[in-house]
Amino acid sequence: MTATSPSSTGASSTSSTDPSSTNPLVTTEYSESIPGLVHVRLNRPRKLNSLTIDLLQQLISTAHTLRRDRSVRVVILSGAEGNFSAGLDFADTLKSPPRMLSHFIPRPLRGTNTFQEAPWTWRRLPFPVIAAVEGYCFGGGVQIALGADFRFTGTDAHWSVLEAKWGLVPDMSGIMSLKQLLPIDEVKRLAMTGEIFSGERAAELGLAKAVEDPLAAAEELAQQIIERSPDSVALAKKLVDETWESGARRTFARERLRQARLLVSKNAEIARKAAQKKIPPKFRPRAVR
Template identity: 35%
Template sequence: MPLVHERIDVTIEDHIAQIKFARPEKMNALDAKMFEAIAMVGELLEADSSIRAVVVSGSGGNFCSGLDKSNFEGLLQQKGVSVDGGEKPTRLAERTHGIANLVQHVVWMWRELPVPVIAAIDGVALGGGLQICLGADIRVAAPDSRFSILEMKWGIIPDMSSSQIMRHLIRDDVIRELTYTARLFSAEEAKQWGFITHISDDPLKHALTLAENIVDKNPDAIRAAKRVIEQSYHQTPAQGLLAESVEQDKIMGTANQIEAVMAALQKRKPQFSN
């Protein structure tokens, strides 16, 4: 999967795609080129059926510090913000990527990817950076990492899909307090409230270990499980129960499902097909 872009490094090995934001001098802040790069990566990941897990991290000791402050020059001049690199500001209400605009897409796309996504968080995950890591299925953070729903500091609201993700993870009053105050919070608080899954001294190593565990499972069942979980948030009980059965009917008796059983019985590493 070739990708040449100055903002993101991509490596693929043993069915795991490692995505690393590569703007360390700006704490991996989000500018037009970064938005473009993340969207491009999403398209390439979705098209590569050999990938079974994705690990997202930042370079230079930080995950992502949020929107590049240079983007606010347009706001101060009452011109709006361009997120696509063009001279004219983009109307955010315009749907350009399915149900989303571009800035929402770079978060929501991790939920729409067919395989599990794990975020490994060092340093800061602020504003848009926090929203991006919330798009992951699993989030592992360093003990000294810091977080913030930062947008209110700049007089705006969080608008990169977090309203549709946080409500399934975090208590309503906690969301409201952190949104209204824009205050920093710690990894311990983030774990307590549901923003992150694990705290680890080496988040990237921890994330890769989780990814390796996922890769050893039936990839068809992993993809089906992600579909069922994602759909469940928007279904009635009857719809959810039916979705489970439909997916299971598709899996049972297939080559990869049989291989999972045989590998478990024979106590060996499974050999799945893509």
């Protein structure tokens, strides 16, 4: 996927990995009202944004493209036309078993296959990702939402770790994400039953924050984050993720390492001077990769 920053075109962009495609499965739009914010949307509205191998590949490609753009500060993940994603499109995915199996093989360096990397690739980015969930969020859709750093959901959204309905288990990095958020018995219950529950219930469980307008809430949080140094935001995300299951000694060492880098960074100097003068800071592009 190729994406063009509005700084060079003066407008938002929509594109896909296939330049000839007139209906991309993933769209990218640079916000004109909030510089640094990028909207990424799953774009199969007639199929409730259900997931195909091509769509998953485009999600991965989109993340890689955005990573190279130092102007990107926050990404909001959502689905087109009122639904996040109804999960895997089995009819499309299973029509070519050899192709499906080829994407089941993990990448040696990443440790993930295509199905796992599509949600987890957002964890690897040096800027925060916010999922705005409306309508259906089933199966693989839940796992993509859980790949984000933050999640907002409509109270009337429909959530389900739906793999149990099809005699399967969550296999798109979902178990890793779920166990970071929920007690072990809740993870087992959701994975074993495939029950459907509301956005309000998702909030009670701790999967997301329930709000009236998920996109508006996501944009509000994005604006708050964009007011901070892109380097401190990037390293805060990295520090939390890389030490989440570490002991105190390793966590303290990582804190020192990340802080030492920030203390001598240009954007930290800009933040300090702006705070002293009580003016909005004008940060340089992100230096952290």
